[in-house]
Amino acid sequence: MIPDSNNPTIKGRGAADNPKNRFEKTHLAPDPDPQPPSLDEVEAIHLPVLGAAGVPSAEAPASASGTVYLPDRTRSIIATNSSPDIPFAASINPYRGCSHGCIYCFARPTHEYLGMSAGLDFETKILVKYDAPELLRAALASPKWRPQLIAMSGVTDCYQPIERKLRLTRRCLEVLLDFRNPVGIVTKNHLVTRDIDLLKALAAFDCVSVTVSLTTLNAELTRILEPRTSVPRDRLKAVKELSAAGVPVNVLMAPVIPAITDHEMPAVLEAAKEAGAKTAGFVPLRLPFGVKDLFGDWLDRHFPDRKNKVLNRIRDIRGQPRGDGKLNDPNFHTRMRGEGVWAEHFAQVFQLHAERLGLNERGYASSTAHFRRPDPPPAPLPLFDR
Secondary structure: OOOOOOOOOOOOOOOOOOOOOOOOOOOOOOOOOOOOOOHHHHHOEEOOEEOOOOOEEEOOOOOOOOEEEEEOOOOOOOEEOOOOOOOOOEEEOOEEOOOOOOOOOOOHHHHHHHOOOOOHHHHHEEEEOOOHHHHHHHHHHOOOOOOOOEEEOOOOOOOOOOHHHHOHHHHHHHHHHHHOOOEEEEEOOHHHHHHHHHHHHHHOOOOEEEEEEOOOOOHHHHHHHOOOOOOHHHHHHHHHHHHHOOOOEEEEEEEEOOOOOHHHHHHHHHHHHHHOOOEEEEEEOOOOOOHHHHHHHHHHHHOHHHHHHHHHHHHHHOOOOOOOOOOOOOOOOHHHHOOHHHHHHHHHHHHHHHHHHOOOOOOOOOOOOOOOOOOOOOOOOOOOOO
C-alpha cells in the first residue's frame, strides 16, 4: 500500500472532500487548509438540542469534519420499490446518510437529492427520523398495510454509531415485534447484538433474519475502506452470537472489489461458516454516479500502484471496454452480479467454496402467518368527571 501524500486522508473518514452536487448550479468553495483536521475535530459529534417531547428544537452547527445530526421531519416511514432484483418491496431507514464512511457505498448519491454532497456530507451530515417508531406503528396499524417483509438498512446502516444513543432501530424492532411483522436487517456493526432479545423473540415467529456484511478479514483494510464500522473480528462475533440465539444469520461479502478483496472470498466463507452462518452471498462492486470519482480518489490515496488494474477489472465486470468505459451498470439483475470473465470467475469461486462448506443448503423464508394488529392502548382517564 503506497499512500499519496499529495491528497491527504482525513482520519476516520472514507471520503477526503466534498465533490460538487450534480444537481446544484452553485457550490461553496472553502479556503484550502494545508493541515488535515485533528483527531479531536474528527471525533466531534453534535446532536440537536431536544425539546421536552424529545423533538429537536435546534440544530447544532457542523465542524469541518465532525458529525452533525439533523432532524428529518418526514411524515411517512415505509419506502417501497418494484425492483425485480431486490428481495424486498418495503423498507425503513431511520437514518439518511451514514457515518460508517464506506467509500464504495452505493447510497452516497442519495445525499445529492438533499442538496448536499455524496462525499464528506454523506458521512458527516446525518438526517435522523426521530419519529420513526411512531410512524411505523401507525403504518402497520393501518388497514391499508398488507403484511410483508420490511427491510432495515435497505439504504443506510440502521446500526451506525449514533444508534447506540438514539435507539431508534431498537424501538422500531419493538414495534415490529408487537405486530409480528417480518423484518430483514443488514448491518456492518456488532451493535446489532444489543437487540438479541428482540431478534430472538421475532425468530420464534419466523419473523426475522440478519445479514452481516463482511467485506474483508483484513482489519487494516477495514480501517480505510469502512472507517467507522466494526472490525471483521467483531462482525464474526456478531454472527456467532446471533446464530447461538437461534436468529437466522447470513453473511454477505459485499462488495467484492477486484484486485483488492476478491482473493479473500474462500477465507471469508470459511470464517462465516465457522461463526455459525447458514447462508452466504456476494455482490461485485457497484460505482453509480459520483461514487466512481470518490472511489477513484480513494485508490489514488491508498492504492495508487494498482488503480488502473482495479478500475479496468471493474469495467470488465460491468461489460464496458477499457479506457474510457463506464464503471457502472444500472440494469436490473446484471448490476447485482456483473458480466464477463471476471464476474463468472467470482461466481464460480463462490459456488465452489459455498458448496464445500455446506452453505446455502437450506434457505430461509420469513412468515407473515403470525401478523396481528394489537389493541391500541386505552385512552387516559380524565382527571375530573364533568
